Amino acid sequence: MSTKVSTPSRTAPSGSGRRAGSNEAEAVEVRVDLRRSRGRLVRIIGPFTPLLILVLWEVASRVGVLDARFFPPPSAIAETFWTMLSTGDLVEHAAVTLSRIAIGFLMGGIPGLVLGIALGSVTWLRTLLGPIFASLLPVPKVAIFPLLLLVFGLGEMSKYVIVGIGVFFYIFYNAMGGVLQTPQIHFDVATANGANRLQRWSTVALPSALPSIFTGLKLAVGGAFVIIAASEFVGSRNGLGYLIWSSWTTFAVAKMYVGIVTISALGYLSTTLVTLLERRLIPWSRQ
Known part of the structure; x- marks a missing residue:
């Protein structure tokens, strides 16, 4: 009397699994693009940061937010x-x-x-x-x-x-x-x-x-x-x-x-x- 041993059959990944993997890859790509964009923005704005501070200092001293006796424009x-x-x-x-x-x-x-x-x-x-x-x-x-x-x-x-x-x-x-x-x-x-x-x-x-x-x-x-x-x-x-x-x-x-x-x-x-x-x-x- 012979017995049949059942083996698990390989099934192709379901459509939902493929969609989940694709969505995850797209999310990673979006995060990488955001980091690159943020890096480019920082490199562009960085040199102007001291100028921005000086402008804010000038305005604050002129309008009286800063005491001009101690912080002249x-x-x-x-x-x-x-x-x-x-x-x-x-x-x-x-x-x-x-x-x-x-x-x-x-x-x-x-x-x-x-x-x-x-x-x-x-x-x-x-x-x-x-x-x-x-x-x-x-x-x-x-x-x-x-x-x-x-x-x-x-x-x-x-x-x-x-x-x-x-x-x-x-x-x-x-x-x-x-x-x-x-x-x-x-x-x-x-x-x-x-x-x-x-x-x-x-x-x-x-x-x-x-x-x-x-x-x-x-x-x-x-x-x-x-x-x-x-x-x-x-x-x-x-x-x-x-x-x-x-x-x-x-x-x-x-x-x-x-x-x-x-x-x-x-x-x-x-x-x-x-x-x-x-x-x-x-x-x-x-x-």
Whole structure:
């Protein structure tokens, strides 16, 4: 007696199943199109966002929503900016600030780069000096400015040193971190090919650390502008920080905003220049 074993028969998907799958695919496509459209809209509107903010600020200040004594219209600030630019007053203050930053950058950046690569490459040196730098890092750099005034006086040297100290730590830690991230096998290969310690630093450690070093440079640029502005508040008779502080004390609010906008624009341009230099020197970092 034979028994029949029933096997499930394959049936074609029903029409409702095909419609459900088609609807889901269409919904996904619609969502993708919406995201693309939103992205294009953001790219178009994005550059006009600052202009929109300025227009709203202008209107709010004119109609009294914002107190014009503290938030003067952007048109009034622009007029003051043009006047100070025409007389050369703004250029003089900006040139003084930039020169202080440049000299302080060299004073702090070069030692920070050398020591960062050295401590990243030499274990015993990192063990010996690392805790010292780690203990000094949390100290607010502006907090030691009164001490620098006592040591160096109200002259230019105190401002160079305070900028140099701030720049040093940004570059030092990024350079050391960049070297420490370099695979040890790279150093071993250089040693196997007869490279001495100096050659290992110049051909392995420095190129490997360059992306981190440029990150430190960009951070140092922003930090340098903050530090120099704060130091010029109390220890200077010129510079953009002095312009901001003296305008505040005399309630020349429009001039104060001119100083703030100028130092912000210079900081942005300086960071952009460092970024362009990075792309020129180490194009592989973008990969």
